[in-house]
Amino acid sequence: MPNPIIAGLCDFIAASPTPFHATQNLKIMFADAGFDVLNEGDNWDIKPNSAYVVTRNDSSIIAFRTGKDWMQGMQMVGAHTDSPxxxxxxxxxxxxxxxxxxxxxxxxxxxxxxxxxxxxxxxxxxxxxxxxxxxxxxxxxxxxxxxxxxxxxxxxxxxxxxxxxxxxxxxxxxxxxxxxxxxxxxxxxxxxxxxxxxxxxxxxxxxxTQAPSVVGLNNEFICAARLDNLLSTYIGARALLDSQSDQAALFISNDHEEVGSSSASGAHGPFLKSVLERLTHSAVQLTQLISRSSLLSCDNAHGIHPNYADKHDKNHGPILNAGPVIKINNNQRYATTSVSSAKFQKRCQAAGVPLQKFVVRSDMACGSTIGPITATELGIETLDVGAPQWAMHSIRETAGTKDCEYLYQAACAFIS
Missing domain, CATH: 2.30.250.10 (Aminopeptidase i, Domain 2)
Structure with missing residues (x-):
């Protein structure tokens, strides 16, 4: 029997064939947990030690917990709702x-x-x-x-x-x-x-229509559609829901990442910034909040495929079920810095979560995530991380069951 995180992930993917369905299901999850549902067109009265959720275009979602004083900084986890x-x-x-x-x-x-x-x-x-x-x-x-x-x-x-x-x-x-x-x-x-x-x-x-399934002689793998990036979306949402802390925290999952994020509901759009502006009262306060905050950009990584091992740098080939992957690219295709990486590694060491690192081969092009986009739009300290997987952008992808649990533990440690 799969653990609750895997079972919940499988159910979430099966019920979320599109970004619209994923956003609707997330909104229900947060509302059922006591998050107040906000409408962008209404006046907001945001209070300390409260929780809220808001959507845009029915396909992007932000949920946040204000903590004792959100002006001291917010720990943010970001993902995306769309898939190729x-x-x-x-x-x-x-x-x-x-x-x-x-x-x-x-x-x-x-x-x-x-x-x-x-x-x-x-x-x-x-x-x-x-x-x-x-x-x-x-x-x-x-x-x-x-x-x-x-x-x-x-x-x-x-x-x-x-x-x-x-x-x-x-x-x-x-x-x-x-x-x-x-x-x-x-x-x-x-x-x-x-x-x-x-x-x-x-x-x-x-x-x-094939349902997600746990595969392998020892149930090592999860095979499903849209693991990129509903795996990160579900785990990020669960981490915000389950973490117990006075720390202000925020979860965002944007639409349109797979086509460049340039839309009203994409990471290039103003959705996140507009929400943060409503939590502050001036440009100075917004800058102060962002400077005290950090973002964990969660998007799956390329695990080394045993049949195609030459497609990886031999020193940076993540193994499935060996822990989340810190993604690094000196050409800024990922937003990880030495500081954001060091802080995350320290939290994961304390939580007992193993980590790996990925750098694309120097003779291959590198993909990207919402991490560099959000960092550019806000100026927020960002780390790119994700569970390793096979067959990215296929109709059915494969990830490690242990990595789902590891990423959940890491996200909870980051938020707390």
Whole structure:
């Protein structure tokens, strides 16, 4: 039987096929724990020793605990709600040889081949009008498999295992049914129910219906969709909920990290800064608060793959289940500094949490996170850290079960 963190993570991922669903589920978690739900358009009356939660665009979330005096500094944990996937196009209906298909757009750096031959469903946010003509939005989730992208048989492409290239425009349209007269808008209207009379727009993602599972002879691994970055999102949220301290603390999970974070709800946007501004009364106080605070940017790291060990610097190849990974890049693709790293290492040593370090090979390009973006926007001391994983950006990824527990312990130690 998996420990509560793993069980909770699996349930959270299964219930969160899109950033909208993840944010909704997080909001419920915090509200059920006594966090007061705020609306950005209202006046706020923030009090000491209280807890609050606020969302933006239904896809990004901030929860915070004020402690005795938040002006003495806040310990912040950041993650992101989005994952690479296939998104449904605005006018998606394609009818070919009697099959009803949907055109898709690639969102983020998707590893495309694993999306073929999967039992796919569709979820996200639908906007339209109700029977009174008011604009309304609704989250939907078909939940059951409704689509598939079949591979081409090897008999029709003898070079498939050595040279097949997937064309997103021509090879990825979903196959829904053999009823091409049925429009996708009609399907959405039926899924929305009586709350919507007319569909005007939507933001819908495809996802694999296979549930998360614990794998390995000794239950060493968790295999699931969207581990990047719902693993960090769930653990960061749980750390804020479970840590007992008078220390002011904040959790944020932004949307749109996988496509550059440049949006109203992304890390390049003003969401976090606007919340911090409402906790202070002047530019000077905001600067003072930020200077006394620090951010733990949590996003999964590349664990060394035993079949592709040459893709790592041999001195910086993180092992699954050997502890969270401090991510370092001298070209500022990660925001870790020697000071932020030293402080984190000290906390983890006291908590008995093992740590590893990752530096990308010097002849390879390095990815990035919300860490450098948030550090740039706020000027806050930041550390980039994450659980090591395999198959990042695949439709199904793998991480270590012990690392989930280690990262949770590390986040709790950081917040406290």
């Amino acid at each position: 996937c296939l998104r449904i196009k605005p006018n998606p209906d394609v009818k070919t040889h009697g099959y009803a298909q949907l055109g898709v757009e690639v969102y983020g750096g998707v590893l495309l081949h694993p999306w073929l031959d999967r039992d796919l469903s569709i979820a996200g946010r639908v906007s339209g009008t109700d029977k009174h003509g008011n604009v309304v939005s609704k989250l939907i989730d078909f939940k059951r498999p409704v689509a598939v992208i079949p591979n081409l048989a090897i008999h029709l492409d003898r070079e498939a295992n050595s040279s097949r290239v997937i064309n997103p425009q021509t090879h990825l349209p979903l196959i829904l049914s053999q009823q091409p007269e049925q429009s996708f808008d009609d399907l959405l209207l039926a899924e929305c129910g009586e709350s919507m009379a007319n569909v005007l727009e939507y933001e819908l993602s495809c996802y694999d």
